[in-house]
Amino acid sequence: MADHTDPHFADRHIGPDDEAVAAMLAVIGVDSLDELARRALPAGILDALTDTGAAPGLDRLPPAVSEAEALTELRAMADANTVAVSMIGQGYYDTLTPPVLRRNIMENPAWYTAYTPYQPEISQGRLEALLNFQTMVADLTGLEVANASMLDEGTAAAEAMTLMHRAVRGSANRLAVDADLFGQTASVLATRAEPLGIKIVTADLRDGLPEGEFFGVITQLPGASGRVTDWSTLATQAHERGALVAVGADLLALTLLTPPGEIGADVAFGNTQRFGVPMGFGGPHAGYLAVHAKHARQLPGRLVGVSVDADGSPAYRLALQTREQHIRRDKATSNICTAQVLLAVMAAMYASYHGADGLAGIARRVHAHAEAIAAALGDALV
Known part of the structure; x- marks a missing residue:
């Protein structure tokens, strides 16, 4: 195969020329891009795109229409869908985005x-x-x-796991995980734990911490089943055995429930989607991670602090950056070197917009709806 490397910037970045395309096709073993398309696409898709089943081409596209006509046609297609209320849960719930926040933050290029x-x-x-x-x-x-947000709840849980592993001195390499943890969070934990040599022990932690040595415990509040558990006894037991405790907590629920920090948790994590951020078919949403002050230097991600400027006035800056990847490289606390800034700002503004009483009122209404549907389903089953 010929050497197609070129030292010139334009040739490297504009894309392959005819000679390079021909060379790549020869390596693949096809004569043309059309033949590549025929081999790559299933016949059913090709038949839907073309008149004869041959490779798709611009000459077989439908006639051009105006934007208004295209929107009408697309709406007709969308109207054929059955629109249902998502009740899957697992940490993702519908929310009402205040128009003032949508217009001035989410749709504002100065923010996004x-x-x-x-x-x-x-x-x-x-x-x-x-x-x-x-x-x-x-x-x-x-x-x-x-911190100033994580990428999502699953990776926030993984960071909570590695944070506890770093913070606990000793040889323990086992993590106790409650069986009522969100499924996607458990999957991310398993993926992250395997290359680190961490063994995950999944159990119903309402029965207490299993036998053996653990560096950490992870629970959910409320659980994937909707169950609300007082984890204070488990936290005490874990601390007596030298382990730290992380709780995946729903922030809206925490407007009514006892906060993780007050029941003995060392770490709290979760996502802030229901604070005014649309579900978006699963993301993106801003995760969060919080710790006691003594673990602040183990905290991954961005951290905003308050300082003073040259005139002595209050000023904001990124704090404790010596923890981070762009400075410490392979010795950083985490690979995360960014934040879900736009969505974190949306969540913070949503909280400011409603205030503490407003958030608690929303939480009470959500709880009342859950009780109502539970009662209705119970009556139907009876």
């Missing part, structure tokens, strides 16, 4: 195009918004320090 605020001099507004997120999470979880 901005990246992690590395330059505090020009990012004071975003840093303050992220500090509001951290404060909200810390208040609701009853823990002193929260």
